[in-house]
Amino acid sequence: SQTIHQWPATLVQPVGSPLSLECTVEGTSNPNLYWYRQAAGRGLQLLFYSVGIGQISSEVPQNLSASRPQDRQFILSSKKLLLSDSGFYLCAWSAQRAYGYTFGSGTRLTVV
């Protein structure tokens, strides 16, 4: 069966520090991968999605970047965190021709 792993679960980082969040999927190949942010309140904002290795689409301009160095690995990064980067970050995957996402358990990032 397919599983998605996301870590760390929680992270407290100072302003100006770098960030690296990792997401990996097991049990499938060539998935679509997504990074979402859920800020205070409940809305979900799509940050990046990827349909293949090295292929990254950015939905909103921001202080973050994403990379997909391997088929089932998706990384969210920042060189210098801002206070406004605080939030709950969710990774998700979907099959190429199926519908719906499977989400990871999320990372709670607090920038202080």
Add this chain to the structure above:
Amino acid sequence: GNSVTQMEGPVTLSEEAFLTINCTYTATGYPSLFWYVQYPGEGLQLLLKATKADDKGSNKGFEATYRKETTSFHLEKGSVQVSDSAVYFCALSDLGGSNYKLTFGKGTLLTVNP
């Protein structure tokens, strides 16, 4: 573009009450429709889905029917439990081939009191 509108919360109910969370959508073509649930501190879980008009998705006592004529996908449960307290998201998928994305509503917080 695609959009999803769901009722503003929060919704507070007593245990065993009837639940309806309204969801309407705007989309081209015939999207698939979903309800996701997010329990406190967790990621989102797929609750149910429907892929074509008049389909009824159901799971854990929750139901939603894909109504093309009213562009709606309202979530219902006949008797809620305290454990149903969570945020509920309505979503639709576009049909962009391998490049598809889900569009989410803003979420509805449900609190069920004993």
